[in-house]
Amino acid sequence: MAREELFPESEWISASRRSRVTSPIRQPAEDQAGEEASNEISVILSDPKFLDCPGCLEPLTIPVFQCGDGHVACSACSTKFKNKCPSCTKKIGHNRCQAVEKVIESVKIRCCYVNYGCKEVVSYSKKQFHEKLCTYAPLGCPFAKCNFCYTSTMMSKHISLEHGDFVVRFRYNSIFPVSIHSGDKFLVLLEKSDGVVFLLQISNSVFATNSSLIVKCLELSPEKGKFAYDLVMRSGINSLKFNSFTLCANGQVGVPPRTDFVPIPDYFRCSSNLKVELCIWNKEASSMDKSKGI
Secondary structure (H helix, E strand, O other): OOHHHHOOHHHOOOOOOOOEEOOOOOOOOOOOOOOOOOOOOOEEOOOOOOOEOOOOOOEOOOOEEEOOOOOEEEHHHHHHOOOEOOOOOOEOOOOEOHHHHHHHHHOEEEOOOHHHOOOOEEEHHHHHHHHHHOOOOOEEOOOOOOOOEEOHHHHHHHHHHHOHHHEEEEOOOOOEEEEEEOOOOEEEEEEOOOOOEEEEEEEOOOOOOOOEEEEEEOOOOOOOOOEEEEEEEEEOOEEEEEEEEOEEOOOOOOOOOOOOOEEOOHHHOOOOEEEEEEEEEEOOOOOOOOOOOO
C-alpha cells in the first residue's frame, strides 16, 4: 500500500504533507476557569522524508546527531558509519540536534493502520515501535495464490469461509492428530470456539535432513504466554515430546523457524507421512486440566 494511502491528510494530528502552518487552535479549558487555552498548532510538511534518517531511511528517534553542515543521523547510523555523516561523510561526533529532537518529540501522528481500525495517536519517535506491535496491522492469507490481507479477526472468517476444506479444526486443551505429508510447508489449524488461526510450520521437507516443526499463532501480538502447546511424535516404541509457547506468525509463513522449534529425528522419517499429536493450551480457557496430557 502506498504511503500516501496509509497517511491521508485528514488523519494527521500535528503534521502532514504540505508546507503550511495554521493559526493556533484555541480550545476553552474544561472544568477550570481561567486556564490557558491550548497552544497546539496544526502543521503540514511538504517533504515526507523530513523526519527520516538519511542513513537507514527509518523514522528518526532520540538521540539525533548532526554534522557541521547540519545533516542529521540517528544513533544507530552514527555508530554504523563510525561517527561520520551518512550524507557528506564529515565527522558527526556527539553533537546532538536538539531542534529536530524537539520536533519529533512533539509531533503526534495517527497509526498507519487507521484504515484497519486503529485509533492510536503516538509521537513520531514511537511510531515505528507502535506499528510493529499494532494488533490492527493486516495479515496476509497463508494459502498460496490468495491475496486476501486484513486483520487477524477478518482473517479467521476468511480462512473459515474460503479455505475451510483445507484446515484442521481443533479445540483448546484437547489432543488432536495431525498428519504431515512430504512437500507440506505448513498446516493451518483453526480453533472451533474463537476462530484463532495457528500454523504448524515445517522447515525444509518433513523427510529432509535438519527439518523441524513449530507452532505459530496468526496474530501480531497475542498476550505473552497466552498460548502454549504440547507436540508428540511417535515411531514404534520411540516418542518425542516437546512443550513451548507459540510464536507470532506476523503473516510471514515462508520464513523458516529459527528458535523454539522441534527437530525431527531421522528415525521418524520412515513412512510416507509423519503423524503428530498436538494439544494447544489457552490459559484463558475455562478447563486447564492437563491430567490427560499427551
